[in-house]
Amino acid sequence: MERDDRDRTRTHPLTGMIPVLRKEAIHIRRDPMALFFTVLIPVLQMFMIGFAINTNVRNMPTAVYDGARTQESRRLLNRFINTDDFEITSYVDSETRLNEEIIAGRAKVGIKIPPDYSRRLLAGDTASILILVDGSESSVAGEALNVANAIALRESIERAMSVSAVRQTLPVEVRPKVLFNPDSRSANFLIPGMLAVLIQIMTVMLTALAIVRERERGTLEQLYMTPVRPLGLMIGKIIPYAVVAFGELGLMLVFMRWFFKVPIQGNILLLLLLTIPFIVTMLGLGLLISTRAQSQQEAMQAAFGTMMPSIFLSGYIFPINTMPKFFQIISGLIPTTYLIDIFRAIILRGAGFSSLWKQTLILSVMGIILITVSSIRFRKKTG
Amino acid sequence: MAAIKTKDLTIKYGAFTAVDHVDLSVEEGEIFGFLGPNGSGKTTIIKALCGLLKPAEGTGLVLGYDCATQAAEIRQRVGYMSQNFSLYQDLTVNENMEFYAGVYGLHGKYFKRRMDEAIALTHLEPYLERRAGRLSGGWKQRLALACAFIHEPRLMFLDEPTAGIDPVARRDLWDLLFQLSGQGVTFFVTTHYMDEAERCGRVGYIYLSKLIAFGTPDQLKGLPEVSPAGTKRIEIITTQTSNAFLLMKSRPYVRSSTIFGQAIHLLMDEQVSLDQVKKDLLDGGFGKTELRPIVPSLEDVFVTLTNALKEEV
The missing domain is CATH 3.40.1710.10 (abc type-2 transporter like domain)
Incomplete structure (x- = not known):
């Protein structure tokens, strides 16, 4: 009998992933305003910051x-x-x-x-x-x-x-030439860092909210009673938001290149590829927040809480090597630090993978640790 | 085979014992009503039986599977509907059902057949494209039932399925439950409504983590603790319920009293005659009264048992 088919199906760690993924995609599609704002706000921020911040002193x-x-x-x-x-x-x-x-x-x-x-x-x-x-x-x-x-x-x-009256010319004259950012434009320095920070806001917040929303509405409790396995649930939830985050990154890169005229010296595919471990790390962070936060508001606050160090200690605005030793160590623990490094290296200096493997490795390790820790916490909650 | 059988089932949250040595057995095809005050451990037992909480002591068998070790097997075969109808408000009726069907791994012909059956059973056909959030309470509940039932479970846990639903929708849901029960589905239903409890094959009453009553409604009404030797129950019908209630409460032969609308239920000494009561009421200024002996209602049963336990503590 057909029915018995089901009785024989075994569950595997990813059970439930596809339905959850499909459902999450519907959620995203169903709420075009939310999608619009999630995509638009980072772009707006980019414009505001790109235009307003100019640390170069002229006139x-x-x-x-x-x-x-x-x-x-x-x-x-x-x-x-x-x-x-x-x-x-x-x-x-x-x-x-x-x-x-x-x-x-x-x-x-x-x-x-x-x-x-x-x-x-x-x-x-x-x-x-x-x-x-x-x-x-x-x-x-x-x-x-x-x-x-x-x-x-x-x-x-x-x-x-x-x-x-011995000589009429100067014996030594310094003619400085700034490499990689010849005009010393702030935009060139800031926008690659900004991309990293904006992707972080998006991914951490979206994942945390997606799960906490289910907890708030009681649907998570319902899901726990089904054969869905924690890993299937997590990955099914993460993938749609990772896709949105990548789309956003692409959009911002386009604005950066064609609007703010920041030339991309390196390989854009490499840039996208090296962003993956960072996005995984951030999704892990979002999950970790979701296992603790009881309400969407709490999740939102926690997500913003992770932003502060990423803005001020990642080298996005203030150079790391001028920080006190203590903060330098902290900045070494912030994933964003490494992505900003990677972005600047590829976009401004045209660096290749051979000079970026270290950052990539660190980010991958961080991502694996965070995802593992959050899955374990998540599973504990599931029982 | 029993659909559910627990022996000394004990669940602890840290130092707090949420479920204390509970022995339960629910037969296949039965509608089992589970009652008890909020926070007494009803939902905890359901979670444990679905393998979400590990028993600290004792065992629980669900459809023959051990709830401590075979959670996956159990979850594949039981349905669960929570008290707040956990639906995705922004998904349509159809999408909600498809999601749960997917979660249970239904596919192909079987998927189609089950979708059709669930829709026919719950009469959701006209609302398939409507967002779940725009359904009225009764229809939300039907959708929740359809989702919980999509994978043709042999056992369903319904956690306060009728909380906050109007009486007509409540009646409709119970009709559905009887229909399914007739097809051999076992139901484990928690509720606060006594009329619903009366409809169950057997009921259990949990209080302060302990199962203090278990049996058919009639068995429970006949429990010696409920009707102690030397006592009887009578009903007084009067228009001045509250005042008469206060008077009766002060009579030495009255063990306990409760108001039900225009009626007062008394548990009183057996040797005191109805005429004596009538006379006391007349002396108190309550002329128009009707008195008759009654069997205890389920509510009487639970109130009596709870009070007896409170006195012990």
Whole structure:
């Protein structure tokens, strides 16, 4: 009899995977708004961050108090203008006014050339100029000081040499060339990292929510009573979201390449391939959260909780080697650190697998550990 | 062969004993009603019998399989319907059924036949394309039953299947259960409704993790603990129920009393005559009363047993 067929079917560890997968795909399709927002929000974030964040300092508004008003003082000011770093927005007639400009936020930098500037120069004394920098924005301050020092140094050396009249050119000139990101664009540095972080948000949150939602509605309890095995349930649930995450990655890569004009130097297939262990790791993390969280809200909070270290300690924004030793160790434990490494290496430096196997290996190990731990926890709950 | 047989079944959550040495046996084709206050261990026993919880002591046989070691065999052959009809609200009726059919590994001709049978049984035909979330309570319950029954289980666990359902839908569900039971399906039903318990072949009552009563409704009503020697039960019908109830409670010959609508049920000393009671009521100012002897209802049974146990504690 047909019925007896079923009695003979044995369950295997993946029992239930296909129906669960199919059902999950229907869930995703049924809720186009949710899908739209999950896909759209990372893209929006990408646009916001891509446009808003610019750590490169260009055209700093600069106020000038030129007390000397001589040929020499104008020559010095021209040097500042020529760097493109400074944009002279106002000329004032006292040091007090110079201060006011900065306090009011109209200028980030103030240059004061004292009335005796030329006189001292010509007399062979040290002429000092005052550079006021708005320290409330550290990146501006640092850049302004560096450039101002360089200008002053160059001016001094040229003067010193022209006085001695031995040579008219500088003995050594540094011509820096930035590799891999020739224009030092923030977008090139940030967007590959951002991809990693956005994929993390998506995968962790989607998996955690998908399971906690079932627990909340009581359907998980029902599933436990069926022959579905934990592994089949987990994998069936994970695959549809992994597919969505990959689609999202592709979409963001397209925007990155064609909209933000970040060229991809390396092999895009390699990039996608090396993302797999990371996605597995993140899905494991989502599962782990789902075994603990009782409500969707709890799951959401936990998912966001994992974000903080991934944003601040992964090298996404702040370079790891400037961190204190303790945080460097922590950053080594964050999977995102390695994916950001991989992304930057492939996208910006065109690196191949031979220089990335270490990161890949670490991510794979992390992924295996997380998936195993979460399956065990999940199975314990299932009984 | 018994569909379910437990011996000294004991389940612990840490130090807490949720099920304490329970002996149960449910015959094949029987509708077994399982009653008890919330938190007394009803759902825990179901979970244990499906192999979700390991017994700390004792054994449980479900359809001949050991629930401690043969969970997979059991789950393949039993159906379970939880109290909150665990359906996927955003899936259609058809998709919900297909999902569970898939989970149980039905395929090919057998899959098609079972889908048709489940639809015919529950009359869900007109709603197949409707999302489960848009069904009314009664239809949700039918869908849940169809899903739990899709793989033609020989035993079904229904955990408070009628909680929050209107009386008509409740009646319809029971008609369905009797229909299936007639085809040889065994039912293990938990409920709080006494009228449902009265319809069961046998009932069990669990209180504070212990099974304190087990048998047919008539057997339970005849239990000596329920009707102790030297006592009888009478019913008083009056329009002033609450006041008469207070008066009766204060009579020395009344062992216990309960209100049922316009009636008061008394458990009282046997040698006190109905006339004596009538006279007491008249003296208390209750002129229009009707008195008659009754057999205990199931509710009387459970209230008496619970109170007796409370006194022991």
